[in-house]
Amino acid sequence: MIKLENLTVRIAGRTLIQDLTLTLNEGHRYGLVGRNGTGKSTFFKILLKTLQPDAGRLEIPVRVKIGHVAQEAPSGPTTPLEAVMSADQERLQLMTRLEEGDEPEQFADIYDRLIAIDAFTAESRAAEILAGLGFSQEMQNQPLSTFSGGWRMRVSLASLLFSNPDWLLLDEPTNHLDLEASIWLEDYLKKYPKSLLIISHDRHLLNSVCDRILFLHSEKIQAYGGNYNTFEKTWQAQQETLKAQHIKQEAQRKHMMAFVNRFRAKATKAKQAQSRLKALERMEQLPDVIHDPEIRFDFPKPDKLSPPLIVLDHVSVGYVPHIPILKDLSQRIDEEDRIALLGANGNGKSTFAKLIAERLSPQQGEIRCSRKLKVGYFAQHQVEEFDMEATAFEHIIRKAPTFSPTTARSHLARFGLAGLKADVKVKNLSGGEKARLNLTLICLEKPNILILDEPTNHLDMDSRQALMVALNDFEGAVILITHDWDLLSSTMDRLWLVANRKVKPFEGDLEDYRDLILKGEREHFKSQKQTQPKPSPSTLTKAAHDAKLKMEAISSTLQKILEELDNPELYTHHNEALTALTQKQHQLEKDLALAEENWLHAEEEFEKSSS
Numbered sequence: 001m002i003k004l005e006n007l008t009v010r011i012a013g014r015t016l017i018q019d020l021t022l023t024l025n026e027g028h029r030y031g032l033v034g035r036n037g038t039g040k041s042t043f044f045k046i047l048l049k050t051l052q053p054d055a056g057r058l059e060i061p062v063r064v065k066i067g068h069v070a071q072e073a074p075s076g077p078t079t080p081l082e083a084v085m086s087a088d089q090e091r092l093q094l095m096t097r098l099e100e101g102d103e104p105e106q107f108a109d110i111y112d113r114l115i116a117i118d119a120f121t122a123e124s125r126a127a128e129i130l131a132g133l134g135f136s137q138e139m140q141n142q143p144l145s146t147f148s149g150g151w152r153m154r155v156s157l158a159s160l161l162f163s164n165p166d167w168l169l170l171d172e173p174t175n176h177l178d179l180e181a182s183i184w185l186e187d188y189l190k191k192y193p194k195s196l197l198i199i200s201h202d203r204h205l206l207n208s209v210c211d212r213i214l215f216l217h218s219e220k221i222q223a224y225g226g227n228y229n230t231f232e233k234t235w236q237a238q239q240e241t242l243k244a245q246h247i248k249q250e251a252q253r254k255h256m257m258a259f260v261n262r263f264r265a266k267a268t269k270a271k272q273a274q275s276r277l278k279a280l281e282r283m284e285q286l287p288d289v290i291h292d293p294e295i296r297f298d299f300p301k302p303d304k305l306s307p308p309l310i311v312l313d314h315v316s317v318g319y320v321p322h323i324p325i326l327k328d329l330s331q332r333i334d335e336e337d338r339i340a341l342l343g344a345n346g347n348g349k350s351t352f353a354k355l356i357a358e359r360l361s362p363q364q365g366e367i368r369c370s371r372k373l374k375v376g377y378f379a380q381h382q383v384e385e386f387d388m389e390a391t392a393f394e395h396i397i398r399k400a401p402t403f404s405p406t407t408a409r410s411h412l413a414r415f416g417l418a419g420l421k422a423d424v425k426v427k428n429l430s431g432g433e434k435a436r437l438n439l440t441l442i443c444l445e446k447p448n449i450l451i452l453d454e455p456t457n458h459l460d461m462d463s464r465q466a467l468m469v470a471l472n473d474f475e476g477a478v479i480l481i482t483h484d485w486d487l488l489s490s491t492m493d494r495l496w497l498v499a500n501r502k503v504k505p506f507e508g509d510l511e512d513y514r515d516l517i518l519k520g521e522r523e524h525f526k527s528q529k530q531t532q533p534k535p536s537p538s539t540l541t542k543a544a545h546d547a548k549l550k551m552e553a554i555s556s557t558l559q560k561i562l563e564e565l566d567n568p569e570l571y572t573h574h575n576e577a578l579t580a581l582t583q584k585q586h587q588l589e590k591d592l593a594l595a596e597e598n599w600l601h602a603e604e605e606f607e608k609s610s611s
Helices: 040-048 080-085 089-100 104-116 119-132 149-163 179-190 203-209 228-263 270-282 349-356 392-399 405-413 419-423 431-442 461-473 485-491 510-530 537-565 576-610
Strands: 002-011 014-024 029-033 055-059 066-068 167-171 195-199 212-217 220-225 310-317 326-329 338-342 364-369 375-379 449-453 477-481 494-499 502-505
Touching (some): 002 040, 014 040, 014 220, 029 040, 029 228, 040 066, 040 167, 066 149, 080 119, 080 149, 089 104, 104 119, 104 537, 119 149, 119 179, 149 167, 149 179, 179 203, 179 485, 195 203, 203 228, 203 485, 212 228, 220 228, 228 270, 310 349, 326 364, 326 502, 338 349, 349 375, 349 449, 349 477, 375 431, 392 405, 392 431, 431 461, 461 485, 485 510, 537 576
Parallel strands (some): 029 195, 029 212, 066 167, 167 195, 338 477, 338 494, 375 449
Antiparallel strands (some): 002 014, 002 055, 212 220, 310 326, 310 364, 494 502
């Protein structure tokens, strides 16, 4: 249990949380929601004790282990598999104590604990988590220095999951993931046996995983039972009720003031008038009705063109001559198309997007486009190319120098950058506001095709909803790459799978694809186990050593049970302890027989490799 009492947090003089009293109970899956900038990540820092509150108290039991993704992504010669396994510090310390062998009287307890934390399956568990997050067996054994920052952040996430903390704190965990890894992570978190606290703007994740929602708003956190949809309905109902109470109270107030104004000067009614005034002063102060500013996106209407917009005829494309990433592409894109690109990272989704956006030229084949076709291409890396010292307004004028100031500001307002926001330097805009500026810029020429590559990263829930509505209203074609399940399911009607250097229609819906991913990941992991290359002698030595340690651990625990069963007092009358010990004895005997068999097999494999 985590307790917060009268907590107040201020950052740079601004109050984010005021007089918060909250209890987080073990075994629940909390989703922390609220608009960007309200203090969600700051709240995490308080729980992690990397930031001290300005007032109040935080109570976390000493035994409680809280885990979060490290800010610094791991690097260097260490492999992903080694990095993940090293995250379980308790296992490493216990194994070191066994290896050093300087406290034999403690060996039985050490063995007991190793069995309890499932230490002898560590490597297979670590490999399975990495596989779920998109790492092939080959990738798991490559140096971390060969991976991009996004892949190394996946290793950080895998390390956290492997460490199995009592409280798992995740801040936007799907932002560095593709749809396939997000599907796996959602399934993993649904089965997580301990406690969760997740910051997310991903409605599908919050609905699938969470059983409690914490809403951070107006310097307070309110707790709601159920998933995000349940919270949203409850919140809206509360606001409607509050609005009705305000109307009723205002009517009462006007009626009482009318009486006071009419009769306060009359001696016969003065007493009643004073009584009404006191009643007005005692009238309950209702909370304000929350009026969040509405966020709207407005994609411009494209010029009408004759179909088709684009035809690909046996096209191959790649970055190195004669080495295609995708080949033999024969697709047609029309004005009404809403196409979602599916497939794991590295299969070529972004390559296909760049091909359609004319950022890559075909190596073979032919592309035929409508003569006046305009394509708008959104990619996250474009945000990094902004002039950070320039304002959003200046970016518009640079790209469209013929625009009047009024026209430029009108374009920014289409994507929620109206008023003072237009004159803020890009370096001071939030991630979501930079994404909106990016959308504004690509829409200046009224594109016939919108290509959006992970547009929801850094967008809050309201902005994602606004994007969803705008895409459905857009009269051109859309090609979408995203891990946001709700955005896909609500806007796209065609699924194209990018795999094995091909782009082909996927026969089925998103639920079919989800089932395929989860089933395929499990089958793939099984096949990896069955078709592993011949292990090296050093690997076999370690396997035999670990098998022996496990056998000794079980044997030591069994010996302790047998010693306890030698106690005559257990047999004087019916004793629940005797039943429990006997059951444990039988189970350990089975485990020991299996462990001995595994050890003998490991020894035989080692001897074969040595002969």
